[in-house]
Amino acid sequence: MVKKTTAVPASELTQSVNADILNFSDTRDLEAFHGVLGQDRAVNAIQFGVAMARPGYNIFVMGDTGTGRSSYVRDYLKSEAKRQKTPNIWCYVNNFDNPREPNAVELAPDEAGLFRDRISTLIDQLLATFPAALEHPAYQQKKSAIDYVFNRRYDKAIELVEREAHKRGVAVYRDSSAISFTPMREGKALDESEFAQLTEEERDVFHDTIGELEQMLSEQLSELPQWKRESSDELRQLNQETIQDAVTPLIEPIREAFGHHPALVEWLAKMEEHLPRLVLEELVEERMLELREEYVKRSRLEDTLLPAIATFHNADSGAPVVYEPHPSFANLFGRIEYSSEQGALVTSYRKISPGALHKANGGYLILDAAKVLSEPMVWDALKRCLQSRELKMESPYSELGLINTTSLMPAVIPLNFKLVLIGSRQVYYLLQEYDEDFKGLFRSLVDFDSDLELSDEHLYSYARLLKSRINEQGYADLEYSAVERMVRFSARLAEQQDVLSARIGEQFDLLAEADFIRKLAEDELISASHIDRALSAKEERTSRVYDKLFEQMMDGTVLLETSDSAIGKVNGLTVMSLGDTSFGSPARITVTVYPGSKGVVDIEREVSLGQA
Numbered sequence: 001m002v003k004k005t006t007a008v009p010a011s012e013l014t015q016s017v018n019a020d021i022l023n024f025s026d027t028r029d030l031e032a033f034h035g036v037l038g039q040d041r042a043v044n045a046i047q048f049g050v051a052m053a054r055p056g057y058n059i060f061v062m063g064d065t066g067t068g069r070s071s072y073v074r075d076y077l078k079s080e081a082k083r084q085k086t087p088n089i090w091c092y093v094n095n096f097d098n099p100r101e102p103n104a105v106e107l108a109p110d111e112a113g114l115f116r117d118r119i120s121t122l123i124d125q126l127l128a129t130f131p132a133a134l135e136h137p138a139y140q141q142k143k144s145a146i147d148y149v150f151n152r153r154y155d156k157a158i159e160l161v162e163r164e165a166h167k168r169g170v171a172v173y174r175d176s177s178a179i180s181f182t183p184m185r186e187g188k189a190l191d192e193s194e195f196a197q198l199t200e201e202e203r204d205v206f207h208d209t210i211g212e213l214e215q216m217l218s219e220q221l222s223e224l225p226q227w228k229r230e231s232s233d234e235l236r237q238l239n240q241e242t243i244q245d246a247v248t249p250l251i252e253p254i255r256e257a258f259g260h261h262p263a264l265v266e267w268l269a270k271m272e273e274h275l276p277r278l279v280l281e282e283l284v285e286e287r288m289l290e291l292r293e294e295y296v297k298r299s300r301l302e303d304t305l306l307p308a309i310a311t312f313h314n315a316d317s318g319a320p321v322v323y324e325p326h327p328s329f330a331n332l333f334g335r336i337e338y339s340s341e342q343g344a345l346v347t348s349y350r351k352i353s354p355g356a357l358h359k360a361n362g363g364y365l366i367l368d369a370a371k372v373l374s375e376p377m378v379w380d381a382l383k384r385c386l387q388s389r390e391l392k393m394e395s396p397y398s399e400l401g402l403i404n405t406t407s408l409m410p411a412v413i414p415l416n417f418k419l420v421l422i423g424s425r426q427v428y429y430l431l432q433e434y435d436e437d438f439k440g441l442f443r444s445l446v447d448f449d450s451d452l453e454l455s456d457e458h459l460y461s462y463a464r465l466l467k468s469r470i471n472e473q474g475y476a477d478l479e480y481s482a483v484e485r486m487v488r489f490s491a492r493l494a495e496q497q498d499v500l501s502a503r504i505g506e507q508f509d510l511l512a513e514a515d516f517i518r519k520l521a522e523d524e525l526i527s528a529s530h531i532d533r534a535l536s537a538k539e540e541r542t543s544r545v546y547d548k549l550f551e552q553m554m555d556g557t558v559l560l561e562t563s564d565s566a567i568g569k570v571n572g573l574t575v576m577s578l579g580d581t582s583f584g585s586p587a588r589i590t591v592t593v594y595p596g597s598k599g600v601v602d603i604e605r606e607v608s609l610g611q612a
Helices: 040-051 069-082 109-129 137-167 192-196 200-220 224-257 262-284 294-305 329-333 356-360 369-374 378-388 425-434 456-473 480-494 504-521 528-541 544-554
Strands: 059-062 089-093 103-107 170-174 179-185 321-323 339-341 344-346 364-368 418-423 444-447 451-453 499-501 569-578 581-590
Touching: 040 059, 040 069, 040 444, 059 069, 059 425, 069 321, 069 364, 069 418, 089 109, 103 109, 103 262, 109 224, 109 262, 109 294, 137 224, 170 200, 224 262, 262 294, 321 356, 329 356, 329 378, 356 364, 364 369, 369 378, 369 418, 369 425, 451 456, 456 480, 456 499, 456 504, 480 499, 480 504, 480 528, 499 504, 504 528, 544 581
Parallel strands: 059 418, 059 444, 321 364, 364 418
Antiparallel strands: 089 103, 170 179, 339 344, 451 499, 569 581
């Protein structure tokens, strides 16, 4: 028989709520709660971590899932970031000297879009100016003069050979591709049949004469390649000067608008130097113009001149707050994309796709610690960025020999951001124990409690927190009895009567299920009965294992003796947790005792769990 002094009355197994604190009929009388309930330690810690601007004070937020840690951290960072200065924007631009190593320029938030628009306007102007600028009469006159000098040299050489040929009775024929000699008789050129009627001596004389004339022609035209080179050089110089004269007025307004950026002024000078060659190749050469449509020419110019903006912020948006749900290497550090042209993979600085570090530069980056650690090569690369405070885009697979395609090496971008990792206590302590760099990088710890003290203040705030959830999701309001039932459910989750569970997510899920049942019943407010029915429905959904175990006890598969007495045997109760459900299961505890070789021993002492 159980002694009466050890019996626990049923009234002591449930939570009692102070009715004087919850002095309302339903939650329509309450104001919504803003912030995080009962986490003063965590709030003070995150305020310190955000305010501490020195390197190494990145933030690790730890606690149980469902305590509201993620949502509160995001909301707090967004509210703080709005009051901070909007960071500058980084753009990748073409490196005309080495296209494999694009440059990076820093611009103010209101200048990046303006710079891109100016370059886009420049492309429009280039398409409108060329090749029309090379059809101007002044240019054509200079080009004709260059062609005239070359043609005059060529004609003089041919005329000298023609005069000598006429003296020897040979006609000279010229076409676009070749020069030929034909025998003449009495001022008339001979065809093949007439030439065949000549004597062998006459034919031999003509052959010798033609051979001498061909040798003479070769000597006269020996400098033809040199004449061609000189003519081509003069024409190239003319084209460059003409294009330069047309391009300089187009670039000058851009140089004046961004003259306070030395790096940008230097880049514009490089662009002006390489622009004539680009215009010649893309807009002037006749063989290319015949093959290219207008959109192709524009695309080529954009791929060479237009900047690739890595991040974009509005001028008054404040510091960025970025949450990356899938922290893969490419999503964090960016990727270089490729396109196929005639079977080959090609890329350019315009195909640089920015990652979360680009977007969060100057602000805050929020990541899930477990996801970061599960991605290959991400954790070490992330630590390198935090230590060097630089973002260097690189492909981790190329170092492993998995990719042999020629890639880009973009310029390094300075990093200034605060990393916020959200994870469990187990992950935090494992990193503290086994990662030497972790302590120096994450000096700010934000620890969310799993339980809240059930004080009058927290009780009233808990009711207001339910009201805020109702407003956010559009649920019906709660009756007083429903609020009281939610408090008892929260204490049941905490497994202690004088505390509330900080796992707010699970309690909000129950609230959503109760509102669903309230809709089916077509009631106006959520009552305690709706919450009880929601709990019963959940228990029914998750009780298959318990029902099977109960059946085994009833049909005798599991033997359970509840009468008489036995030596060394005790009936115990085991609480089993499977997923989000828990239930009790009987267990037989059997004790076996025998005299050992050393006499009576203490088992706890033998397994090093007890003292001497």
